[in-house]
Amino acid sequence: MLCFSTTLFRFSVLAATCLLVNAGAPTETVTTCHASTVQHLSCADFGVISVMTALYGRADTVTCSEGKSQQEISNTQCSLAGAVEVLKRRCDGKKTCELNTQIFETDPCRDTNKYLQTTYTCLTMIHHVTCEHSLAHLQCAEEQVLSVYSADYGRHEQTTCSYKVPATELQNTDCSGPTSKVADSCNGKNSCIIRVSNSVFGDSCPGTYKYLELAYNCEYPSISPKASVFVCTERVITCDGDAVQHLGCDTGVISVQTALYGRTDDVTCSKGRPKQQLANTQCSQEGTVDILKKRCDGKKVCELNTKDVQMSDPCSGIYKYLNTSYICLPSNNLRICEGSLAQLHCDDGLVIVVLGADYGRRDQTTCSYKRPVSQIQNVYCTSPTTKVAESCSGKESCSISVSNSLFGDPCVSTYKYLEVAYTCEYPGV
Known part of the structure; x- marks a missing residue:
């Protein structure tokens, strides 16, 4: 059997005839721009979620700034105290976790356009x-x-x-x-x-x-x-x-x-x-x-x-x-909800190789948190796209805005998500 090093791949374990490999636990970052947008955390690659950091507010003038006025993004010291504890209570120990910013009861800066940025790792099991x-x-x-x-x-x-x-x-x-x-x-x-x-x-x-x-x-x-x-x-x-x-x-x-x-x-x-x-x-x-x-x-x-x-x-x-x-x-698998940013990342010296990407919807559970039933019923609308590979393959890291404006709209009125499979490899391997 082949032994896949986690230097090249981030992946899980199943049972039976097993091979020992190094335990690398990468950190994922998910950024959600709009209050009604679903933030989807997932340990599809391995283990269960462990939230590391969570920022609800604004820390720079660039993130989630498209279409916003200067006044809405000028406050870069806006952060809700206790946001990470809220995320940890809701998501730690789960394979997947979905939420939106409505889980927060306090607005840390009312006149500022805020976003939720969460980093998490997957505990190996x-x-x-x-x-x-x-x-x-x-x-x-x-x-x-x-x-x-x-x-x-x-x-x-x-x-x-x-x-x-x-x-x-x-x-x-x-x-x-x-x-x-x-x-x-x-x-x-x-x-x-x-x-x-x-x-x-x-x-x-x-x-x-x-x-x-x-x-x-x-x-x-x-x-x-x-x-x-x-x-x-x-x-x-x-x-x-x-x-x-x-x-x-x-x-x-x-x-x-x-x-x-x-x-x-x-x-x-x-x-x-x-x-x-x-x-x-x-x-x-x-x-x-x-x-x-x-x-x-x-x-x-x-x-x-x-x-x-x-x-x-x-x-x-x-x-x-x-x-x-x-x-x-082995492969890395991400699901990013419409209105969020897809962030692909490899360790130093490794580059992204996109194996496949689809935009649309093929089940009623992914990216469904507090969405109307009418927006998640169509599960036959997913469509393959080469845009992720064109933008990200060969790079160490890459961010993609998950939206109809970039990928087209394969199913009007359906709330969609981007599904990406990729590996991290040494250049030329």
Whole structure:
């Protein structure tokens, strides 16, 4: 396997066959110019949010100055006391966090045009999502042990583990609850398997299709969990039926390695099944990996169920499952809401290489904070753009104004965002 240094890439870790790399935690900056503009903080590359600084006010005459009078930008010593504490309370420990300046109850300088500028870093840890009725696999490299930081079972948004699930089972997004069962079962072990079901975690919201979301590290028993990061191969097993298989990359994009639809043992997905349905342990459908690769490769998230891979029945009368392994090809991934500034940055000596950029909207959750439903309904309006690559590739840092005036308007009346994937590389590499 390849070992990607974080000198070149900022990325996360998943589980299973893991490689040790240096733990570099870059700092991201997000600047939001307008009161109603959504500020989107995200640790899509790795870990969870830790807010470092937050300025609500004005510190110079240049930032967010377009179309403003000299009087509106002259006060450069305007700063709301306690802004960073507000941001930390709201966002620390989350994978994504959205807000706007309406969260502040005080105006530090009424006649000054203000902006919100936030810097944050991503605390390194493995982020793992497993849909209800599937098995969560936690695994570390040899001599490494699991250290579970947090785990929640339930649902806190409508997108995750939603593939072909009735809308009525996705509506309750306020039912996620913390659980200590994963830590109790897995801490200190090299690997651990947890059945994701109400029978294990309880049912905090009857009638809602749930998932387990957890964060953990792989570490040597004597080493601090912040000392190392692992790039790994993830494995997901989904039993036959309507359960959703969720593949996701905190870092980069999915690359499916193996996929088996059938049965290779009499233990996996065996609960409540008669012996005759488990007897054939040499059952495997040909071409399954090609189906998974065609459907999921190159995406950050891919959801499906076993019905999507069934070309024929490889073993009639046998209860089957889908066992998929995948890795995440590294890249930096940013999502910047319309009306904000996209800021791409590499370490000294490295330059930006833009892999792809899209402007528009492809889900209802990103950049949705306090937006009217009518502005986030159209999720089929995203459009690729070369403007980011043209402006930023080859530079150490780059700022782009995310607006219709620059990228065009692929969907009028829809509140949009820019999605960028890029790497930091030595020139000529």
